[in-house]
Amino acid sequence: MSAPKAAPPRPTGRFLGLVGIAALAAFAILVGLGTWQVQRRTWKLDLIARVDARIHAAPAAPPAREAWAAIGTDDAYRRLRVRGLFLHDRETLVQAVTELGGGFWVLTPLETPDGDRFLINRGFVPPERRDAATRAQGQFPGETTVTGLLRLSEPGGAFLRSNDPAGGRWFSRDVAAIAQARGLGDVAPFFIDADASANPGGLPVGGLTIIAFRNDHLVYALTWYALALMVAAGTAYLFRDALRRPRRA
Structure with missing residues (x-):
């Protein structure tokens, strides 16, 4: 009857250190991306609110000629x-x-x-x-x-x-x-x-302006945060498993 195989030895401290640094960097990047998407969502909701206020405001005279050069995205709609x-x-x-x-x-x-x-x-x-x-x-x-x-x-x-x-x-x-x-x-x-x-x-038929702003930022934020948690969980499992192994001879 064959003897059971011995558990593989514990990875070296240098290897675990490199893995930890890489995981920490990946975790920070993913959390940063998620936070950026949260900020983008706040900006998008503010934009939608401002545009909604413009399209329901009382009509005004068009900008004067001297103001034409300054027309930008804040004037749209x-x-x-x-x-x-x-x-x-x-x-x-x-x-x-x-x-x-x-x-x-x-x-x-x-x-x-x-x-x-x-x-x-x-x-x-x-x-x-x-x-x-x-x-x-x-x-x-x-x-x-x-x-x-x-x-x-x-x-x-x-x-x-x-x-x-x-x-x-x-x-x-x-x-x-x-x-x-x-x-x-x-x-x-x-x-x-x-x-x-x-x-x-x-004819022509007016009033067909489509005002729609894509707002998937919450989904993207949750995705990045979930990936960050997966990296953290995977790294924790790796270290826990490594510490259970016998030291190298």
Whole structure:
């Protein structure tokens, strides 16, 4: 009858020390990542609250020309109201996918009595109504008032699809590029998403702005903290097992 195998000897103190240092570093990094995600969640919740307050506030006049250069993310989704004339002959169609299906955003410059120009996203039209002649009622003359949300420019294009000003193909609402292509001169560096107020003839359809902020930070935080606990538990088990083994001869 064979004798039972002897337990393997205890790992050297140097080996255990290196393992302990590596585990401590991994634990600190994982806890740090979890804490960072908690901080990001706090920031995201504050952002959501601030944006919610902006979209439900009373509409204000758009920023004055001298303030245009300072427009930034803290201004996004502010409710604005502006009055002026649409320059229908310089509208631009930007490809869009909405809850109404695929089609185009109709971006039309609006000129105020003071000479300021703003690019207005009047809303959505389906592909078969992209030609302005098929929605002539919506091309009305005279002054109008637009209420909507301030949106930041979307330069460059969409994922894997660059804007083609020369070909008239637009995949993002790039204010500067559209202004240059349409010869609009100095325009506000943002655009305004019109609200759901009906246009004559029913097109374009406004009020389709989607305001949604992904907030998975709590899940990420719990994941990092769980991994940190696994590292701690695994290291503790390793040391406990090592201490139970006989010393090396």
